[in-house]
Amino acid sequence: MKTDDLIEALSRKLEPAPPPKTGGPLAAALAAGLGVALILLVTFIxxxxxIGTAMMPVMMKAGFSALFSALAIPLTMRLARPGPKGGRMLQILVALGVASLAIAAAALWGEKPEARMHAWMGGGFPWCLVLIPLLATPTAIGLVMLVRTLAPTRLTTAGAAIGAASGGVGAMVYAMYCPVDSVAFVTTWYALAIGFCAAIGAVVASRFLRW
Amino acid sequence: MAVDEGELKRLLRAGLAGDAAAHRAFLALAATALRAYLRSRLRGAPDDVEDILQETLIAVHTKRDTYDPSYPASAWILAIAKYRLIDHVRRLKRRGVAVELDDAEGELSVEGGAEAGTAKRDVARLLEKLPAKQQAAIRLVKLEDRSIREAAAATGLTESDVKISIHRGLKTLMKVVAEEHDAS
Known part of the structure; x- marks a missing residue:
């Protein structure tokens, strides 16, 4: 078939093509991801x-996590369509990660030397590195299903954005379990866990975005 | 000569609103620019140009609702062409064929893109690989120029079912064209 004939065929009986509705499906994916993560948390962790008396630190940690999602969700939706790279949003997101680690360093600087290790590691292995990605998975699945219906063309970056967005949601939920409230702990390990989610997203989620 | 962004965008938007003539003109202009682009990228494989171009045009057509009018139409079609090209290269690599893709960012130009080459794969024949419902809907409406209503009567489907079958069918067709192309 000649290209001109293909063009002719594609233009025949053309229907208007209104922009896809993404607001509702996005809200649904996030709500479902959050809900399933909460159920997982309550059931298994x-x-x-x-929690009753620790609302303040829990809210602070959840808010810190939500910041990552608040940046990564619009980036994800931008990367779900062909066009510019979304470079500015990506830079702000990376800057937030770097700023978190800088805050951690500053907070540790202020600690007494003998208390530093405990403030940083929270007195054990930072389980959030494992649990935040697990709690992020339901959201990541929902976002992948949504982005697939559009037309992502930078799959690795789009996968990373999905990872960061869902990592933020996972961290929000994890904050309700996490017993460590030190600033250095949260800004280090939450940021690294969300970064880890972005890395997993770049490698794994991107594979499911092909169209 | 760089592609006329204003014209490309105007035609794309008119097509999105349902103007078939504008959509045809949009695809023709896009084809010229994308053919020039693909030719410059696929120096080593000029025979592949027309196939990937057709695959890209089907992608542009079926995904046109994702166009965000706050961005240049040329950047939008170029992003889709690059994606199809990278997808093509990825599949070739998996089959052990070494391909080098010139990665330089180029401006979309219409220079040297007017003359059509020959496609190796016949898109119309590849329709046979589609499910019967999608095949019939595309054949009747898109190739034989019958109305949606006539196609519905001929196939026993509802009119909205015919429209959905065309849309889904074209998406499947894009994938089939890509796979057949690589198998050759």
Whole structure:
């Protein structure tokens, strides 16, 4: 078939093509991801026992995590369509990660030397590196399903954005369990866990975005 | 000569609103620019140009609703062409064929893109690989120029079913064209 004939065929009986509705599906994917992560948390991990009196640090940690999602979600939706790279948004997101680590360093600087290790590591292995990605998975699945319906052309970056967006959601939920409230701990390990989610997204989620 | 962004965008938007003549003109202008682009990228394989171009045009057509009018239409079609090209190269690599893709960012130009080459794969014949419903809908409406209503009567489908079948069918067709192309 000649290209001119193909063009002719594609233009025949043309229907108007209104922009896809993405607001509703996006809200649904995020709500479902958040809901499933909450159920997973309550069922398998449990809330921190003092959640009633620790609302303040929990909200601070959830808010910090939400910041990453707030930047990564619009970036994801931008990368879901062919066009510019979304460079500015990507830069702000990376800057937020770097700023988090700088805050951690500053907070540790202010600690007494003997208390530094505990403030940084929270007195054990930072389980958030494992649990945040797990709690992020439901959101990531929903976002991949949504982005697939559009036309992403930079799959690795789009996958990373999905990872960061869902990592933020996972971290919000994880904050309800996480017993460590030190600033250095949260800004280091939450940021690294969300970065880890972005890396997994770049490698794994991107594979499911092909069209 | 760089592609006329204003004209490309105007035609694309008119096509999105349902203007078939504008859409035809948009695809023709896009084809000229993208053919020139693909020729400059696929120096080593000029025979592949027309096939990837047709695959890209089907992609541009089926995904046109994702166009965001706040961006240049030329950047939008170029992003899709690059994506199809990278997809093509990725599949070739998997089959062990070494391909080098010139990665330089180029401006979309219409120079040297007017003359059509020959496609190796016949898109119309590849329709046979589609599910019967999609095949019939595309054949009747897009190739034989029958109305949606006539196609619905001929196939026993509802009119909206015919439209959905065409849309889904074209998406499947794009994938089939890509796969057949690589198998050759």
């Amino acid at each position: 449990g809330m921190r026992p003092d």
